[in-house]
Amino acid sequence: MCSxxxxxxxxxxxxLYAKYKNQGLEILAFPCNQFGWQEPGSNEEINEAVCSTYKAEFPLFHKVEVNGKNAAPLYKFLKSKKSGMIVDEIKWNFAKFLVDRQGNVVERYAPVTSPLQIESEIQNLLESS
Known part of the structure; x- marks a missing residue:
């Protein structure tokens, strides 16, 4: 978690979660250790670090793989609906997918995309549904 x-x-x-959770925003976090071994801890250690250090209140799930033959089904689905710029593989932690209330994958964002940069897209989705 030193990225x-x-x-x-x-x-x-x-x-974003504090601002929009009452309007229906859900943020689902899935730790992954496939990128520079940045999530080496157990699920409990990761959860403790994220909740205590970063004060995250949104759901933090167990560690998953996002690329390769053991990729979690959720990530296989997300990548099938919104491919990457050059390859479909997730390039690094904090890749983001915006999904509407019906489960449609609306957009995919690079790890370096700031969550606040997509606030207007989130607002639009929350207002339209």
Whole structure:
């Protein structure tokens, strides 16, 4: 959990969740250790770090694989609906998918995309459903 993206992403995800959770926003976090071994801990250790250090209140699921033959079915689905710029594989932790209330994958964002950069898209989805 030492990625340069960790602190800023959790901070901004917390901001969005606090602001929009009562309107129906859900943020689902899936730790993954496939990128530079940045999530080496157990599920309990990761949960403790995210909840205590970053004060995350949104659901944090067990660690999954997002690429390769053991990729979680959710990530197989997400990638099948919104491919990446060059390849379909997830490139790094904090790749983001925006999904509407009906389960349609609306957009895919690179790990370096700030969560606050997609706030207007989130607002639009919340208002339209």
């Amino acid at each position: 340069g993206l960790t602190k800023s992403n959790y901070k901004e995800l917390n901001t």
